[in-house]
Amino acid sequence: xxxxxxxxxxxxxxxxxxxxxxxxxxxxxxxxxxxxxxxxxxxxxxxxxxxxxxxxxxxxxxxxxxxxxxxxxxxxxxxxxxxxxxxxxxxxxxxxxxxxxxxxxxxxxxxxxxxxxxxxxxxx
Amino acid sequence: xxxxxxxxxxxxxxxxxxxxxxxxxxxxxxxxxxxxxxxxxxxxxxxxxxxxxxxxxxxxxxxxxxxxxxxxxxxxxxxxxxxxxxxxxxxxxxxxxxxxxxxxxxxxxxxxxxxxxxxxxxxxxxxxxxxxxxxxxxxxxxxxxxxxxxxxxxxxxxxxxxxxxxxxxxxxxxxxxxxxxxxxxxxxxxxxxxxxxxxxxxxxxxxxxxxxxxxxxxxxxxxxxxxxxxxxxxxxxxxxxxxxxxxxxxxxxxxxxxxxxxxxxxxxxxxxxxxxxx
Numbered sequence: 040x041x042x043x044x045x046x047x048x049x050x051x052x053x054x055x056x057x058x059x060x061x062x063x064x065x066x067x068x069x070x071x072x073x074x075x076x077x078x079x080x081x082x083x084x085x086x087x088x089x090x091x092x093x094x095x096x097x098x099x100x101x102x103x104x105x106x107x108x109x110x111x112x113x114x115x116x117x118x119x120x121x122x123x124x125x126x127x128x129x130x131x132x133x134x135x136x137x138x139x140x141x142x143x144x145x146x147x148x149x150x151x152x153x154x155x156x157x158x159x160x161x162x163x
Numbered sequence: 164x165x166x167x168x169x170x171x172x173x174x175x176x177x178x179x180x181x182x183x184x185x186x187x188x189x190x191x192x193x194x195x196x197x198x199x200x201x202x203x204x205x206x207x208x209x210x211x212x213x214x215x216x217x218x219x220x221x222x223x224x225x226x227x228x229x230x231x232x233x234x235x236x237x238x239x240x241x242x243x244x245x246x247x248x249x250x251x252x253x254x255x256x257x258x259x260x261x262x263x264x265x266x267x268x269x270x271x272x273x274x275x276x277x278x279x280x281x282x283x284x285x286x287x288x289x290x291x292x293x294x295x296x297x298x299x300x301x302x303x304x305x306x307x308x309x310x311x312x313x314x315x316x317x318x319x320x321x322x323x324x325x326x327x328x329x330x331x332x333x334x335x336x337x338x339x340x341x342x343x344x345x346x347x348x349x350x351x352x353x354x355x356x357x358x359x360x361x362x363x364x365x366x367x368x369x370x371x372x373x374x375x376x377x378x379x380x381x382x383x384x385x386x387x388x389x390x391x392x393x394x395x396x397x398x399x400x401x402x403x404x405x406x407x408x409x410x411x412x413x414x415x416x417x418x419x420x421x422x423x424x425x426x427x428x429x430x431x432x433x434x435x436x437x438x439x440x441x
Contacts (some may be wrong), residue, residue: 066178066179066181066182066185067178067181067291068179068293069176069178069294071293072290072292073175073176073178073193076171081297114170131266131267131270132263132266133259133262133263133266134259134263134287135174135175135176136173136174136175137174138174139174139175139176139177140172140174140175140176140177141174142172142173142174146172148172150170155170158170
C-alpha cells in the first residue's frame with residue numbers, strides 16, 4: 040500500500056479502489072519479502088561495507104546507485120538499467136529475475152507516459 | 164495485472180494469482196495433485212576423494228513413472244550435486260547453480276570451490292523460505308580437499324564425512340554408519356556405498372531400478388551408469404495369451420445401417436503415383 044501522500048491514505052487513481060479485506064489477506068507469504076528484497080540486499084551490503092571499510096564506502100556506493108537510478112531516458116521508455124546492475128553485481132549473475140517474467144520477453148503492461156511522468160515529478 | 168503501471172516492471176515472481184487460488188480453494192475447486200517421488204542418494208568421502216550414488220526410480224503414486232532417472236547433476240567439473248525432494252526443483256536449481264558457478268569461474272579464473280557452491284545455493288534457498296523443495300547433497304574435490312555438504316530447503320547446511328538422503332536415506336545411512344571408517348580405499352568405499360544403496364532399493368518401495376555411481380577425485384571422474392541393476396525384470400514363467408474361443412459367444416445380432424450417398428467424387432490416380440493411405 041503506497042502511503043507516500045501526506046494524508047497517509049492510498050491514492051484511488053493509482054492503486055484502484057481499496058477494501059479492508061484485501062489488505063488483511065496476503066496473497067502469498069513470499070510476496071512481501073520479494074518486494075523488499077532488492078532494498079534489503081542493498082542495506083545489507085551497506086552495513087557490511089560500513090563495518091569493514093568505514094563510513095566513506097557505503098556513502099560512495101549509495102551516491103553511485105542514486106546517480107544510476109536518475110540517468111537515462113523518460114520513465115515510460117524501456118531501459119536496461121545497466122549501471123545499476125553492474126553496481127549490484129547482478130550483471131554477472133543468473134537468477135529468477137532474468138528468467139521468469141522478463142519484461143523484454145512478455146511485456147504485457149502498457150505504461151501511460153503522462154501518468155509515468157506525473158509520478159516521476161510527484162504531481163499527485 | 165491490477166492497477167496501472169507507472170514504471171518498467173522488474174522480472175521475477177508475480178503473485179497475482181494467489182488470491183484467486185485462495186478463492187478457488189474456498190469454493191472447493193480441487194488443486195492439482197502433487198506427486199511425491201522417493202529417492203535414495205548417498206555420498207561418502209574416502210582417501211582420495213568422494214564416492215556418490217543414487218537410485219534411478221521416479222514414482223507417481225503407486226506406479227513407476229520413469230525407470231531411468233539420473234539424479235546426479237553436474238555443477239562444475241569438480242563439483243556434483245545429488246537431488247532429492249521435488250524433482251523439478253532439484254533439476255532446475257542445479258541447472259541455475261551450474262550456470263552461476265560457470266560465470267563465477269570465468270570471472271575469477273580459478274576452479275570453483277565446494278564451499279562457494281554451497282553458500283550460493285544456501286542463500287538462494289533461504290530467500291524463498293523453503294518453498295523450493297530441494298534436498299541437495301553437494302559433493303566435490305577442490306584445492307582445500309574433498310567435501311560433502313547437505314542442503315535443506317530452508318537453507319540449513321551441514322558439512323559431513325558421509326551423508327544419505329531421500330525416502331530410503333535412513334536405511335542407507337544405517338549401513339554406512341555401521342561400516343564407515345576414515346581413509347578407506349576406493350574399492351572399499353565403492354562396496355560400502357553399493358551395499359548401502361542395495362539395502363534401501365530393496366526395502367524402500369520408492370527407490371529402486373538401478374544404482375548409478377560416480378567416483379570423484381582430484382584427477383579423475385569415474386562414471387558407472389549403471390553400477391548395478393537391482394530390479395531386473397525376469398522372463399515370464401508361462402504363456403498368458405488366451406486361446407480363441409475362451410470367451411463364450413452367447414448371441415449374435417446383425418444390423419444393417421441405413422446410409423445415403425451424399426457426395427461422389429472421381430479422381431484419376433496416375434500410374435506412378437502411389438496410393439495415399441490415410
